Amino acid sequence: MPFDALLLVSFGGPEKREEVIPFLENVLRGKNVPRERMLAVAEHYYHFGGKSPINDQNRELIASIQKDFAANNIQLPIYWGNRNWHPMLAGTLRRMKNDGVKNALAFFTSAFSSYSGCRQYRENIAAAQQEVGDGAPQISKLRAFYNHPNFIQAMADRIQKTLQELPNKLRNGAQVLYTAHSIPLNMAQSSKYVEQLEEACALVSAALGRSGDRLVYQSRSGPPTQPWLEPDVLDYLREAKQKNVPAVVLAPIGFISDHMEVLYDLDTEAKNLCEEMQLPMARAATAGTHPLFVRMIRELVTERMDPGIPRRALGKYGPNHDICPENCCLPGTMRPPVTRAP
Numbered sequence: 504m505p506f507d508a509l510l511l512v513s514f515g516g517p518e519k520r521e522e523v524i525p526f527l528e529n530v531l532r533g534k535n536v537p538r539e540r541m542l543a544v545a546e547h548y549y550h551f552g553g554k555s556p557i558n559d560q561n562r563e564l565i566a567s568i569q570k571d572f573a574a575n576n577i578q579l580p581i582y583w584g585n586r587n588w589h590p591m592l593a594g595t596l597r598r599m600k601n602d603g604v605k606n607a608l609a610f611f612t613s614a615f616s617s618y619s620g621c622r623q624y625r626e627n628i629a630a631a632q633q634e635v636g637d638g639a640p641q642i643s644k645l646r647a648f649y650n651h652p653n654f655i656q657a658m659a660d661r662i663q664k665t666l667q668e669l670p671n672k673l674r675n676g677a678q679v680l681y682t683a684h685s686i687p688l689n690m691a692q693s694s695k696y697v698e699q700l701e702e703a704c705a706l707v708s709a710a711l712g713r714s715g716d717r718l719v720y721q722s723r724s725g726p727p728t729q730p731w732l733e734p735d736v737l738d739y740l741r742e743a744k745q746k747n748v749p750a751v752v753l754a755p756i757g758f759i760s761d762h763m764e765v766l767y768d769l770d771t772e773a774k775n776l777c778e779e780m781q782l783p784m785a786r787a788a789t790a791g792t793h794p795l796f797v798r799m800i801r802e803l804v805t806e807r808m809d810p811g812i813p814r815r816a817l818g819k820y821g822p823n824h825d826i827c828p829e830n831c832c833l834p835g836t837m838r839p840p841v842t843r844a845p
Contacts, residue, residue, distance in 0.1 A: 506808055508580050508599060508607040510642060511565060512624050515585030516555025516762060523548045529587040547767040557762035567792045571801050592631040596639050604640045608807055610800055612759050614649040617686055617696040622832035645803040647823040649699045650816045653799035657790045659710040662754050665787040673750040673783055678716060683757025685720035688730040689835035702818045703756055722764045740776055750783035759790045
């Protein structure tokens with residue numbers, strides 16, 4: 504069956520103050536997170552008026568993809584569904600069904616393989632398909648793109664531009680700190696998350712002709728007794744200051760858009776700490792709507808539509824799989840296999 508649509512699958516975010524708590528309740532449903540912690544996270548959103556930038560950034564990305572598709576004669580309608588806030592996946596799949604969509608490709612707004620960045624989205628799609636019922640479109644995810652040349656070069660461009668904004672006397676000695684969302688250690692051990700991140704960071708630094716840069720983690724939310732990926736970005740910034748690093752560039756490689764965890768954890772908390780320590784800091788943009796990143800999405804689509812098109816990837820691992828194995832990206836505890844959504 505030919506593919507007849509592209510579905511952009513993302514996390515979602517509130518767009519006004521009164522949506523913050525319902526949104527966070529969706530995010531945390533079924534998780535053992537104290538309400539006090541949820542209310543503390545809500546304050547991050549209130550700090551920015553209750554509006555996450557992620558939905559607007561997804562709208563901009565969709566507009567860029569549509570323009571690129573039109574310029575390259577790709578006639579696929581683009582739909583958008585979120586895990587945690589409107590437009591929700593079930594509503595989007597219902598609209599796709601009503602529009603006659605039978606077999607769609609899905610682009611996940613996550614470059615790296617992990618439970619929350621891959622398998623959970625597939626579970627979300629499967630649940631939405633069950634809610635829609637008979638006639639719900641088939642959905643096939645595009646491969647993880649952490650080592651795609653266009654993603655690597657887009658991030659290298661973002662970092663290079665930020666380095667050029669530093670004063671000359673700081674630029675040569677500045678250290679790039681690649682940041683990604685921390686996850687529980689047992690979840691990391693059941694996916695390729697860390698090795699994919701390490702590979703992508705090494706590829707970007709190689710593209711920049713750099714060495715000595717570092718992968719760090721941000722935004723952990725679990726109890727102190729549960730081991731999560733480290734080092735935390737704030738802890739490492741203190742270490743960098745002690746080592747007399749002249750300046751740092753934070754590069755959120757683990758995120759493809761500047762959503763709330765980038766704005767608050769990096770642009771607010773990390774920035775405030777660096778100012779307090781008098782450590783010069785700049786923050787590189789995410790891939791966002793960089794032309795190379797948009798072109799990459801087109802390539803991922805066309806390679807699935809035409810198996811004869813070369814599948815581009817850098818580094819030692821090659822192109823990622825299209826169809827996830829049954830045991831791919833398991834959470835910390837085993838769950839039943841995903842059904843329907845490959």
